[in-house]
Amino acid sequence: MDKEKEEKKKYPIGAEYYTLYEEVGTGASATVSRALCIPLNEIVAVKIMDFERSNCNLNNISRESQLMFLVDHPNVLKSHCSFVCDHNLWVVMPYMAGGSCLHILKAAHPDGFEEVVIATILREVLKGLDYLHQHGHIHRDVKAGNILIDSHGGIKLGDFGVSACLFDSGDRQRTRNTFVGTPCWMAPEVMEQVHGYDFKADIWSFGITALELAHGHAPFSKYPPMKVLLITLQNAPPGLDYERDKKFSKSFKQMIASCLVKDPSQRPSAKRLLRNPFFKQARSNDYIARTLLEGLPALGDRLQALKRHEEDMLAQKKMPNGEKEEISQNEYNRGISGWNFDLEDLKAQASLDDDTIIETDGDLHYKQLKHQPFSSRRFTLLQHQSSSASQHSDTADSDDNAHNSLSSVDSTTITVKSEKSDDDVSVSGSTIEQSATNTSPGPEILVEKPVPEVNKRSSNGAPASSNQRDKFQSQSQNSSSSVITNLQILDDAHAETIPRSSKTSLSGDEVDEKTKNTVVRQKGRFKVTSESADMEKVVPGPMLPKSHSMQVIAQRLNIASPLPSPLPSTTPSTTPSLSPYNATQSNPLAQVLFPCLQYVLHTNIMQRDSLLTAMKQVGFGDCTGYTMMNAAVTEKSLLEVAHDREKELIREMTDLLSRLICVQDELKKCKAESAQVNSFS
Numbered sequence: 001m002d003k004e005k006e007e008k009k010k011y012p013i014g015a016e017y018y019t020l021y022e023e024v025g026t027g028a029s030a031t032v033s034r035a036l037c038i039p040l041n042e043i044v045a046v047k048i049m050d051f052e053r054s055n056c057n058l059n060n061i062s063r064e065s066q067l068m069f070l071v072d073h074p075n076v077l078k079s080h081c082s083f084v085c086d087h088n089l090w091v092v093m094p095y096m097a098g099g100s101c102l103h104i105l106k107a108a109h110p111d112g113f114e115e116v117v118i119a120t121i122l123r124e125v126l127k128g129l130d131y132l133h134q135h136g137h138i139h140r141d142v143k144a145g146n147i148l149i150d151s152h153g154g155i156k157l158g159d160f161g162v163s164a165c166l167f168d169s170g171d172r173q174r175t176r177n178t179f180v181g182t183p184c185w186m187a188p189e190v191m192e193q194v195h196g197y198d199f200k201a202d203i204w205s206f207g208i209t210a211l212e213l214a215h216g217h218a219p220f221s222k223y224p225p226m227k228v229l230l231i232t233l234q235n236a237p238p239g240l241d242y243e244r245d246k247k248f249s250k251s252f253k254q255m256i257a258s259c260l261v262k263d264p265s266q267r268p269s270a271k272r273l274l275r276n277p278f279f280k281q282a283r284s285n286d287y288i289a290r291t292l293l294e295g296l297p298a299l300g301d302r303l304q305a306l307k308r309h310e311e312d313m314l315a316q317k318k319m320p321n322g323e324k325e326e327i328s329q330n331e332y333n334r335g336i337s338g339w340n341f342d343l344e345d346l347k348a349q350a351s352l353d354d355d356t357i358i359e360t361d362g363d364l365h366y367k368q369l370k371h372q373p374f375s376s377r378r379f380t381l382l383q384h385q386s387s388s389a390s391q392h393s394d395t396a397d398s399d400d401n402a403h404n405s406l407s408s409v410d411s412t413t414i415t416v417k418s419e420k421s422d423d424d425v426s427v428s429g430s431t432i433e434q435s436a437t438n439t440s441p442g443p444e445i446l447v448e449k450p451v452p453e454v455n456k457r458s459s460n461g462a463p464a465s466s467n468q469r470d471k472f473q474s475q476s477q478n479s480s481s482s483v484i485t486n487l488q489i490l491d492d493a494h495a496e497t498i499p500r501s502s503k504t505s506l507s508g509d510e511v512d513e514k515t516k517n518t519v520v521r522q523k524g525r526f527k528v529t530s531e532s533a534d535m536e537k538v539v540p541g542p543m544l545p546k547s548h549s550m551q552v553i554a555q556r557l558n559i560a561s562p563l564p565s566p567l568p569s570t571t572p573s574t575t576p577s578l579s580p581y582n583a584t585q586s587n588p589l590a591q592v593l594f595p596c597l598q599y600v601l602h603t604n605i606m607q608r609d610s611l612l613t614a615m616k617q618v619g620f621g622d623c624t625g626y627t628m629m630n631a632a633v634t635e636k637s638l639l640e641v642a643h644d645r646e647k648e649l650i651r652e653m654t655d656l657l658s659r660l661i662c663v664q665d666e667l668k669k670c671k672a673e674s675a676q677v678n679s680f681s
């Protein structure tokens with residue numbers, strides 16, 4: 001009955017019908033305020049998205065917010081209505097008086113919630129996620145900050161729809177000021193941008209969120225983005241520590257371990273997770289209202305207090321690391337996202353500061369040798385004896401196959417043997433040395449949440465079963481069409497572009513089984529990874545056109561390409577015998593630089609292909625023999641030019657790598673000498 005009443009309610013369209021009260025939240029591109037809907041005399045939340053700040057196509061945002069309007073599940077925050085006002089998009093939503101779990105953690109539970117509370121919150125989140133996944137949607141931003149609680153303890157997953165738009169918009173893809181997603185919660189496959197990702201990326205984020213609720217902060221939250229990426233890609237997945245987290249049950253540890261498996265296909269679906277014994281202890285909404293909300297100041301006051309606290313800490317420069325990172329997260333949530341690949345920047349980022357950073361609480365330890373000149377300073381990533389890998393494999397629920405994933409965690413350059421599997425994973429016996437003296441700015445690393453697409457094969461699945469679902473899905477299909485267009489603009493060479501949303505509606509287990517059929521292809525421009533993580537993945541074979549050039553690269557780099565290369569290389573070898581692969585194996589800096597150079601090369605190749613296609617089209621458009629012949633000649637000469645350029649780039653790349661190696665050798669010598677001098681003195 002209540003629901004019917006709700007449905008009949010018509011929320012007016014137009015800013016004049018709403019009185020804005022205090023601000024209750026800020027995000028990457030929006031501020032959220034408590035507001036009064038005057039005609040209905042009802043308190044609502046209004047999210048005002050600054051079109052200019054979000055750098056996003058307003059029509060796309062608007063379409064996505066309509067999608068949010070169509071959402072109909074008690075655990076997913078829907079919008080009542082949305083409209084444009086002065087270049088802003090207003091989204092009117094139910095007011096969630098408890099605020100986000102992140103706010104509550106910060107205000108009253110800095111060390112995390114009790115297990116029963118966590119189980120109750122997460123069960124509700126899973127129900128919401130299951131609903132979204134069933135409808136072919138991926139949330140892509142699951143985190144405590146997006147889990148909202150209403151005054152009755154009801155839990156909803158927020159920031160769906162509009163955020164999806166921000167991620168998907170081709171405009172955003174093309175602009176550089178667009179960091180997408182928060183790396184702490186980001187699944188490794190999303191970071192790698194190699195084989196695409198699917199709804200299982202949400203399950204990873206869900207596992208990270210579970211840790212966030214347990215500890216009061218997400219794993220690695222104190223580190224800058226680049227470091228988070230490296231740690232996530234190279235280390236064993238984080239998890240609850242058997243020693244340190246004694247207060248938590250085995251089933252909680254196992255549940256998290258099953259989500260934080262690097263191989264997405266081994267992660268359970270949301271539906272399956274709901275059957276996990278951990279959730280048996282979950283209680284009612286009332287319980288949440290009693291335990292979390294009673295005694296809490298009003299949301300607006302809490303937010304103000306938090307802001308003041310952060311400002312004070314900043315002013316005093318006494319900010320604890322976790323909060324420093326919080327600010328840093330906010331910074332790039334605000335749009336600082338083109339990660340500069342300038343080596344100095346990288347050094348600064350990786351070392352946080354130019355001083356020694358050694359923490360003794362079991363967290364990652366970065367040790368910088370102060371007595372060395374800056375150019376030869378190195379930071380050492382010490383890895384403590386850790387046991388998460390064995391823990392995971394020991395304890396993972398076999399049903400969830402969690403242990404399988406750990407086999408993927410190996411590294412040749414950085415030996416990672418995790419023992420502790422928390423955010424505070426320590427890494428022992430391994431070093432990341434960064435010692436290059438080359439300070440010339442290189443290309444920028446731009447890690448973006450890529451535009452996803454769902455494999456066409458999934459469209460053969462069962463049709464949607466209700467009108468509402470059809471409506472929901474057709475809406476999402478509409479919204480994805482713009483993505484296609486944008487993608488084509490971005491990268492014509494990637495011809496497999498297909499809509500983001502699955503057209504099928506699958507049962508949880510089906511969803512599980514069909515993971516591979518609904519894999520989202522990514523069009524990320526770059527990936528930050530290293531050969532050591534998985535050399536095969538570094539060459540994005542399936543993502544690139546099977547061009548002759550790529551085979552040449554694969555051959556030269558001595559990298560096992562995931563694609564067979566039926567065509568022999570015809571390009572004569574013009575490079576020295578130095579193998580960049582070997583070079584990068586022994587040179588961590590080269591590891592980072594190498595993909596960058598690869599990217600330049602790939603771009604070049606793609607441009608060449610586009611030019612050739614354009615030439616062909618011109619040739620066929622005007623079918624005179626003369627034009628055809630001319631086109632053929634031009635194509636040949638273009639090919640030659642492209643080949644020359646390609647050779648030139650490969651030469652440059654190899655040259656750069658060999659110079660890096662020389663520099664590193666020199667450095668080693670210097671270090672040895674300085675060590676000798678030190679020992680004498």
Ligand SMILES: Nc1ncnc2c1ncn2[C@@H]1O[C@H](COP(=O)(O)OP(=O)(O)OP(=O)(O)O)[C@@H](O)[C@H]1O
Nearest residue numbers: 025026027028029030032045094095096100145159
């Ligand atoms: N309906 C609501 N009721 C109360 N508070 C809300 C509501 N919606 C959002 N908030 C608060 O506002 C904050 C920002 O909202 P939201 O996450 O939707 O913005 P965003 O710009 O998409 O942020 P981000 O992308 O960084 O997650 C939330 O973290 C939450 O604390």
